[in-house]
Amino acid sequence: MRAGRYVYDPMSSNDDEGRGRHFVWTALAVVTLFYTCASVAVAESPRRANYTIEAKYDRSAQVITGRETIHWTNDGGAAAPELEFHLYWNAFANSRSSFVRATGTDWVKAIEEHPDAWGYSKIDALAVDGEDRISYLEFLHPDDDNVDDRTVAKVRLGKPVEPGASVDISVAFTAKLPRVTARAGYAGSFTFAGQWFPKLGVFENGSWNCHQYHLTTEFFADFGVYDVTLTLPSSDVVGATGVLREEHDNGDGTQSLRFVAEDVHDFAWTADSRFHLVEKTIEGTHVRLLIQPNHAAQAERLLTALGHAMRLYREWIAAYPYPELTIVDPGYGGTAAGGMEYPTLITVATxxxxxxxxxxxxxxxxxxxxxxxxxxxxxxxxxxxxxxxxGVNSFLEGQIMDASYGHGSYVDLFGLKLGSIAVERGQYLRSPTHDPIDRPAWQFLDRQSYGAISYSKTALTLRTLAGQVSDEAVRRGLALYFERWRFKHPRGGDLLQALADTVGQDLQWLFDQLIPDTGTVDYAITRLKADEDRGFAGYPFKQHGVGEMVPLSTPPDRRYRSEIIVERLGTVRLPVDVQVVFDDGTQINERWDGQESWKRFEYTGPQRVEWAVVDPERKIPIDVNLINNSRMRSSGTRGIVRVTSRWAFWFQNLLHLLSGL
Ligand SMILES: [Zn+2]
Known part of the structure; x- marks a missing residue:
């Protein structure tokens, strides 16, 4: 996701309808078929959670009714006595969900404007290997103490699923679409269905990882094959994860579309009678852009940007492996569904x-x-x-934007040019110290801190690492991480290991300071002066006594004692470069390990220090204050060298600031 969004409440929280109903689930037709026809390619992912879904969308009621069969294999290292599901749209069910509570007045405003902005997810029937288990459904709230949150459900099994064994889980469900206020829902003719079906959590290390839907959190799921047939109005232009395999006009004003997506871990779809379809082959991938008619002039901008991204990802990381990619431009009122990612389908905004x-x-x-x-x-x-x-994505986003659009890659307007570093710094500095990078998303202070840290501080940390090694080395590290962990579930340590393996050095000293800690980097030149060395004056000592007093004089060849203090004002310790420039134009480049609180540099000679800069090449864009990175001596004689030097100083300063506003 690129920007914050969210929303609201559901069915009455005491609804026992599903639980008490005696549901006989009979029609389990589909599972085996699914394997025989869905997939011809060699499975690349573990395919632990495979979904066959048939769903009907009643546009006038904004309700999806569906049946899904999940063929699930337990690869979690222990027997699973129960199953856990996400029922994400219950986040929008009522004012008591953890999600709506976190939105505060934002959600209230949404409801005031659109009273039927609520939505929900409901399991109507559930059977495991043919055995009805609906009466064992209960709701969990593993992340907080909110008993009213119903975004996670658990079903106890008749007998545990042994490690390596598979089961077929059949679920009938109803999903009421919320008004689009966060990621999914409807707005006018536009519909976006993400997180719309009951979805298994991930069973790993002997337990379920299945978190609630929070304001800032996104998702986690196992790979599989999705075979999804949607029935919806014939007038809708539809986009979905995967590839369209079959389409059928039902002759009653509806159409049925079957999409198959292999080796993905989610399935989203969108429908809008107003979508204008633009198709293009980019880097060998069939790209479908579904754009609003009044944005049609923007198609070229979107596809050009996609072309840059696909090419540079191929060069730097790996080629995009799926045959198709769908880009969705949300309709009017649906922009909160923009800027989101789903397998082989992304939403944009313009x-x-x-x-x-x-x-x-x-x-x-x-x-x-x-x-x-x-x-x-x-x-x-x-x-x-x-x-x-x-964070990793933001880092590469910046690299791609800068490489593709040059100076002023993010903003180039009315003479103002901002590149990726300036933008990342701007976001980071809004909330640099509230949370560490590796905190679970729902535990951040607020959305601002979440954005500042998860996205920008991580990106700036990788930039700072690049300053120590090179952009190219960091990108190679990310490519190695990708190669090792494609179709898997790596953790933070796996990323850091791949980076360290690539650059061939221990980076723990850097990561330990920037990832689990809220400390900041701030190096500054705090003092800079040049005192004239007037030579010897006073009573010289002799072997046994004192000589004649020598008066203070000004020797014919002036000499100076120059002093610079570089301070570490932040808690993070990094080695830094210091550039010192003298009034005769000479220059000395120093390096300080940055460990102590401060470091003094002294020079004596006929020239005076004129100015100094810490981190002159701007290798540490995570430094929270760039204004104090340089300092100029305040007084002195005039002269052409000095004037030139001063211009150089201001120019250097300006570059520093522009590169990192
Ligand atoms: Zn994102």
């Missing part, structure tokens, strides 16, 4: 008036495409370690 120099459509496209790698293919736990998708 407006008809977007100036060329304001590259929001490009940024969002590059960012969401990047998530195909950092979320889609490398399936990290977005609930617990959001930095692994948002």
């Amino acid at each position: 407006t008809w008036w977007m100036p060329r120099g304001l590259r929001i459509p490009e940024i969002v496209t590059v960012h969401e495409f990047g998530h195909q790698y950092w979320y889609g293919l490398v399936a990290t736990n977005e609930f617990e370690e959001a930095w692994l998708d948002e």
Whole structure:
């Protein structure tokens, strides 16, 4: 996701309807078929959770009714006595969900404008290997003490699923779409269905990892094959995860579309009668852009940005492996569904008036495409370690934007040029110290801190590492991480290991300071002066006594004692470069290990220090205050050298600030 969004409440929380109903689940037709026809390619992912779904969308009621069969294999290292599901849309069910509570007045405003903005997820029937288990359904709230949150459900099994064994789970469900206020829902003719079906958590290390739906958290799931048949109005233009395999006009004003997606861990779809379809082959991938008609002029911008991203990802990380990619431009009122990622489907955001120099459509496209790698293919736990998708992705987003659009890659408007570092710094500095990078997403102070840290501090940490090694080395480290962990669930340590293995050095000293800690980097030149050395004056000692007093004089060859103090004002200790420039134009480059609180540099000679800069090459963009990075001596004689030197100082200063506003 690129920006914050959210929403609200559901069915009455004492609803026992599903639980008490005696449901006989008979029609388990589909599972085996699914294997025979869905997949011809060699399975690349473990395919532990495979979904066959048939769903009907009643547009007028904004309700999806569906049946799913999940063929699930227990690869969690222990017997599973129960199953856990996400029922994500219960986050929008009522004012008591953890999600709505966290939105505060935002949700209230949404409801005031659209009274039927609520939505829900309901399991109507559930059977495991043919055995009805609906009466064993109960709700959990593993992350907080909110008993009213119903976004996670548990079902106790008749007998545990042994390690390596598989079961077929059949579920009938009803999903009421919320009004789009966060990621999914309806708005006018536009519908976006993400997290719309009951979905298994991940069973790993002998227990379920199945978190509630929170304001800032995203998702985590196992890979599999999705075979999804949707029935919806014939007038809808539809986009979905995967590839369209069959379409059928039902002759009653509806159409049925069957999509198959292999080696993915989620399935989203969208429908809008107003979508304008633009198709293009980019890097060998069939790209379908579903764009609003009034944004049609923006299609070229979106596809060009996608082309840059696909090419550079291929060069730097790996080629996009799926045959198709769908880009969705949300309809009017649906922008809160924009800027999101799903396997082989991303949502963007634009407006008809977007100036060329304001590259929001490009940024969002590059960012969401990047998530195909950092979320889609490398399936990290977005609930617990959001930095692994948002932060890594933001770093590469910046690299791609800067490489593709040059100086002023993010903003190039009315003479103002901002690149990726300036933008990341701007976001980071809004909340640099509230939370560590590796905190679970729902435990951040607020959305601002979550954005500042998960996205920007992580990106700036990788930039700072690049300053110690090189951009290229960090990108190679990410490529190695991708290669090792594609179709798996790595943790933070796995990323850091791949980076360390690539650069061939222990980076723990750097990561330990920046990832689990809220400390900041701030190096400053705090003093700079040059005193004239007037030579000897006073009573010289003799072997046995004192000589004649020598008066203070000014020797014909002036000499100076110059002094610079570099201070470490932040808690993070990094080696830093210091550039010292003298009034005769000479220059000395120093290096300080940055460990102590301060370091004095002294020089004597005929020249005076004129100015000094810590981190002159701006290798440490995570430094929270760049204004104190340089200092100039305040008084002195005039002269052409000095004037030139002063210009150089201001120019250097300006570059420093522009690169990291
Ligand atoms: Zn994102």
